[in-house]
Amino acid sequence: MSDQDLVKLERRAVAGAGDGAAANVLWITINREERRNSLNEQVVRTMIRGIEQAMASGDVRAIVLTGAGDKAFCAGADLAKNAQGAVFAVDYSQPRSYIVELFNCMEACTLPIIARVNGAAMAGGFGILCACDMAVAADDIRFGTTEPKIGMTPMMILPYMQRLLPPRQLQEMCITGEVFAAPLLLEWGIVNYLVPRSELDSKLDWLLSRVVDKSPTALRIGKQAFHSMRDMNLRQALEYAQVMIPVMASTEDAREGMASFQQKRSPVWTGR
Template identity: 70%
Template sequence: MSEQVLIERRGAVQWIIINREERRNALNEDVVRTIDRGIKEAVEGGEVKAIVITGAGDKAFCAGADLAKGTKGFAFAVDFSRPKHYIVDLFKRLQECTLPVIARVNGHAMAGGFGLLCACDMAIAADDIRIGTTESKIGVTPMMILPYMLRVLPPRKLQEMCITGEQFSAREAYDWGLLNYLVPRAELDSKLDWLLARITDKSPTAIRLGKQAFNATRDMGLREALEYAQAMVPVMSSTNDAKEGMAAFQEKRAPNFTGT
């Protein structure tokens, strides 16, 4: 049996590929925990500068929970002896991840798969994919992924999605601001390479602190956010990467960032 998730290092990028094409890359506990582990390893290894999450094949990015007969879908299988559901563990891992996480949306993103897309930092999609929160069609609502959808989608459009369970086009998702880039399928990987090149040559320290600040201030009021930003400026400017970046600018040379 092939591995359900492939974790591959490609240069400075960690690729996490849901490898269940025959099940439209649906999620189960093993898949979710392996994605979680792949992100953890990338962060702790110290050599990775970005993470790409995608699905195998060209039909689906991720179809959400595996609801096949005899399969425990992650949205409904609850172990009451554990304080947290494993999908919550993954979403918290994504929230705390200090590396940029890019969704390569190679196919349809539905239900929990749509939530996974929303939890990534950036997304590039083929222009023929479709998205949706289809849970209402089977009598439930997308409870687990709602917090992330609320962060990236217009509230009224999200409410329509959750109530109707209908699917929407890639162009609509792009117009709502869900996708950073929308390209013809044949250009998906070249556009991804272009974006990764713009990320991996930057300061890992600046990205790390920047992601922390972005996530922290998003949850704050304006006054609290300004106080936080003021306190972070001297922290940021004291790092080796900040000093190297300033020196390189003044000396008109390319910086040599060390991530410290």
């Protein structure tokens, strides 16, 4: 099966751009429904390529990550032919694993990444959900870190889980490997919205419409600032902020935003 078959990369137009036009959104769909949209190196590298192409295109405003079908968002690593643990083998000649490359790519992405959680989010798939900027989920899905059931711990996704989950709940997930019901996704702050399955796409479109009408420049700089400040102490974050404010104010989009506000019209963003 080709990389294009394993992962679908599709541009879709979403209404709501500031000038009244539609905006492009890149959908990255893991297309392995028969394997519960599990991950292998081909899948991950195609996802990385999609994210990089979207950032380089200049006309994509957001990225949606999802899985094919309605049973699984992503079940984590594909264990089908790896009963001896080969899926966890490391090539020590390489500086990092492809999963780390994916997370680094998502972290560096200057476009909003939204998870469309259409089914079970397990193990590494749950980690991908946690690494996204926002998420909308169907209210009948299940999630968990099942690694303890095969003698492992969710090591690779732990940094993202620690940023989102309450410590006690995180410890329970990591120790027991149990599967949890969808309502806890919202209670624990893992997703933004939890909706009936029939409303999943309409809620996603609603969220996207509130993203793509904003300044692409503000979103890029804002995402960079968000990730940078998260790793700073308070004093460092405030110093960084006072430097970045005049940088943002000097952009074309900031000037257009101020002018449109004063003239009481919709802004026309250039992304510069």
